Amino acid sequence: MKHALIAGVTGIVGGHLAEHLLDVGGWTVSGLSRSPSRLNGVNSLSADLNDPVSLKSVLTDLQPSHVFITTWSRQATEVENIRVNGGMVRNLLKAVEGQGVEHTALVTGTKHYLGPFDAYAKFKPETPFREDQPRLPFDNFYYVQEDEVFAAAKRDGFSWSVHRPHTLIGYAVGNVMNMAATLGVYASICRETGRPFVFPGSPQQWEAAIDVTDGRILAKHLLWASTTPQAKDLAFNVVNGEIFRWNWLWPRLAAYFGIEAAPYPGKAGPLETSMADAAPIWDGIVAKYGLEPNHLSKVASFWHTDADLGREVETFNDMTLSRKLGFLDYQDTVASFTDAFDRLRADRVIP
Numbered sequence: 149m150k151h152a153l154i155a156g157v158t159g160i161v162g163g164h165l166a167e168h169l170l171d172v173g174g175w176t177v178s179g180l181s182r183s184p185s186r187l188n189g190v191n192s193l194s195a196d197l198n199d200p201v202s203l204k205s206v207l208t209d210l211q212p213s214h215v216f217i218t219t220w221s222r223q224a225t226e227v228e229n230i231r232v233n234g235g236m237v238r239n240l241l242k243a244v245e246g247q248g249v250e251h252t253a254l255v256t257g258t259k260h261y262l263g264p265f266d267a268y269a270k271f272k273p274e275t276p277f278r279e280d281q282p283r284l285p286f287d288n289f290y291y292v293q294e295d296e297v298f299a300a301a302k303r304d305g306f307s308w309s310v311h312r313p314h315t316l317i318g319y320a321v322g323n324v325m326n327m328a329a330t331l332g333v334y335a336s337i338c339r340e341t342g343r344p345f346v347f348p349g350s351p352q353q354w355e356a357a358i359d360v361t362d363g364r365i366l367a368k369h370l371l372w373a374s375t376t377p378q379a380k381d382l383a384f385n386v387v388n389g390e391i392f393r394w395n396w397l398w399p400r401l402a403a404y405f406g407i408e409a410a411p412y413p414g415k416a417g418p419l420e421t422s423m424a425d426a427a428p429i430w431d432g433i434v435a436k437y438g439l440e441p442n443h444l445s446k447v448a449s450f451w452h453t454d455a456d457l458g459r460e461v462e463t464f465n466d467m468t469l470s471r472k473l474g475f476l477d478y479q480d481t482v483a484s485f486t487d488a489f490d491r492l493r494a495d496r497v498i499p
Contacts, residue, residue: 151176153212155197155240157185157218160320161255161313162364165370166190172371178210180240181219194376197221197236201286203243212418214374215252217293226264226287234292238340241300249306251374254297255366256290256462258314258385264288268455275357278465279312279383283495294383301381309373310383311366314465315456317484318363319491321442325452327360328488333448333499335405337426342431344410347398348419349457354394354412356462360389360485365477374477385465388479394457397481404486416458419450437499447497 152169156162169175170189184192188294195206197219215238223229241252260492261277264269274281283291294310301308313471331399347354369386373379388426395412402409430444492498 149174149176150213151178151211152214152216153180153207153210153244154155154216155180156217156271157181157187157190157192158183158320159219160316160318160326160363161218161366162216163187163320164318165218168367168371177298178212178347180206180291185258187426190431197239198232200239200242207240207247209245209247210244211247213248213250215241215244215249216255216370217252217297218255220289222265226289227264230292231263231289233289234296237293237296237464238300241296241304245300245301245304250298251309251380252301252307253311253368253370253374254293256293257312258465259288260290260312262303262459262461262463265455266292268459273415273463274350275431275462277312277323277385277456279385280326281285297458303484307380308380309370309379311370311373311386312383312465313366313386313465315360315412316363316366317360317481317488319488320363321339321440321447321495321497326449326488327453328485329492329497330419330448330450330453331401331485332489333430333444333490334423334450335401335407337429338432339405339407341429343375343482344406345402345405346417347394347412347457348409348417348422350416350460351412351414352460353457355395357391357464358462359389359391359464360481360484361387362479362481365389365479367479368476369470373381375476379470379475382469385467386470387465387467388481388484389467390478390481391464392481397485400482401485404489418454418458420454423448423450428474437496439496439499442497 158181178191196202399409
């Protein structure tokens with residue numbers, strides 16, 4: 149039986165990965181996170197990824213065959229992002245050194261092609277993104293994380309894979325990258341208050357070709373690359389496999405919540421601004437419908453969705469490398485959102 153160590157097991161990526169490994173069977177799953185995993189079958193471990201002593205004490209003799217790094221910590225500057233997130237990868241892989249790790253998979257994202265938060269989408273990249281495009285001339289903690297994995301692989305003799313999803317869609321609460329939860333909250337507030345459900349992003353995003361990544365297809369891709377010899381020591385884009393435009397998808401999301409999609413006003417209207425007064429409204433919705441008592445900031449990350457939808461450049465990814473090597477899975481994008489909404493409703497996170 150193989151043994152997976154998932155760093156970030158309660159996040160959107162780590163949670164879907166743990167579910168998938170347990171579903172397919174043949175895996176022992178250990179998960180590192182600040183809070184215990186809610187999944188039956190996960191051996192929950194708590195340690196500070198920035199503290200080598202804490203990690204060593206928890207991971208001594210764990211002997212994972214596969215390490216999946218699915219977590220990150222946002223800092224105020226990219227210099228701090230590099231120090232903290234690069235250190236987390238270095239510390240984790242040092243803590244399991246000599247324990248027989250066969251493969252390490254690192255999840256980063258399309259900021260590999262778009263640039264870090266400090267210089268995000270400030271130039272026009274070539275699309276679709278391809279894995280062999282050169283690194284950008286900016287400091288980027290994704291690059292440093294990759295380099296830490298490469299160095300540890302050379303030192304310890306394991307294989308590696310890097311996975312670059314686009315905007316993540318799936319089930320998670322308290323995850324800054326989960327657009328499904330953010331848009332579910334936004335639509336619920338619009339339905340409750342009568343506010344227009346207007347697309348908050350840029351004209352370019354409203355009209356351009358785009359793709360997203362379902363947490364479930366990313367989980368399948370992580371397992372595939374980690375156990376397929378021809379996929380070892382490669383970096384991959386990972387998206388649903390469907391190209392769409394937001395002007396097509398937005399009315400379909402509105403229909404799920406039984407509301408109309410407002411006409412697009414022709415310019416961005418960031419959610420951080422339009423939802424600035426939404427915390428007490430959300431508290432009222434929670435009380436009215438008997439939802440889990442989550443603060444608005446725990447279920448919605450307006451700033452991150454604004455960053456995704458406010459880009460003024462086209463952004464979509466090429467999946468040819470994965471297809472050539474045998475990964476042929478596809479995920480319907482409308483279902484990515486509606487399935488996530490269904491789970492959030494079932495767990496009384498949104499009404």
